């Protein structure tokens with residue numbers, strides 16, 4: 001199927017309805033989601049309005065994914081590794 | 095010389111950042127470094143579109159972004175409600191700074207007029223779409239009729255501004271920040287404009303008896 005046609009069709013029919021929140025509201029509350037995600041909660045149950053916004057706003061979704069990616073990496077100690085370019089070539093792996 | 099403080103409570107962060115002298119400088123430095131590590135991780139591991147940049151270039155990018163983010167955090171300290179760890183809140187702000195920068199860089203030469211010059215993006219005739227087997231005459235006629243309705247909807251149901259915004263966002267995949275700038279509006283107003291356009295189209299399609307399943311099926315592979 002024609003890709004552009006499909007994009008238009010999907011975008012029209014996946015729009016969410018009343019009770020929507022806007023992008024700033026979504027963004028301003030993003031940090032509060034971490035405590036939920038960290039504990040494995042289903043955000044669509046606890047904060048359905050935000051989950052609905054994330055599902056149909058590509059931009060907030062991108063920010064959400066970046067935020068969760070960094071938080072997870074911090075939690076797992078991955079961001080504490082020395083920057084890649086500061087590693088000497090002869091560093092021995094454990 | 096003040097010692098590095100790795101873990102601070104929210105109150106300690108706020109006190110240090112609002113304070114002065116060494117304690118504030120140290121807190122600013124710790125915050126910037128933490129944000130920089132997070133941003134660097136994201137840029138180097140999650141952004142395939144940046145894979146042709148060297149590690150040094152990504153480090154520099156992360157350093158600049160974390161510098162901006164730290165200033166943004168400082169300006170917005172009063173809006174921290176204490177509803178998360180301070181650093182979680184600061185990370186959220188840093189993500190916004192980083193992603194906005196990336197979007198601006200990606201579309202720095204963007205002009206809505208240029209992309210609208212592409213003209214009609216819908217297939218001129220639906221019979222047959224590329225790579226498909228020939229359609230039955232009935233199906234070809236049905237597709238042409240529905241394509242005509244879609245074209246009419248985009249032209250008549252939407253305002254010109256709505257159509258341009260929707261086209262740039264949905265078809266061209268351009269960022270809201272970038273389109274908003276071109277249309278002299280802000281991201282949120284633009285989101286609402288596009289949302290209204292989506293709802294108008296959906297209402298119209300439904301009034302014509304055209305559901306998503308029907309359309310996908312009609313234009314799907316034969």
Ligand SMILES: [Zn+2]
Nearest residue numbers: 022023057060
């Ligand atoms: Zn949004």
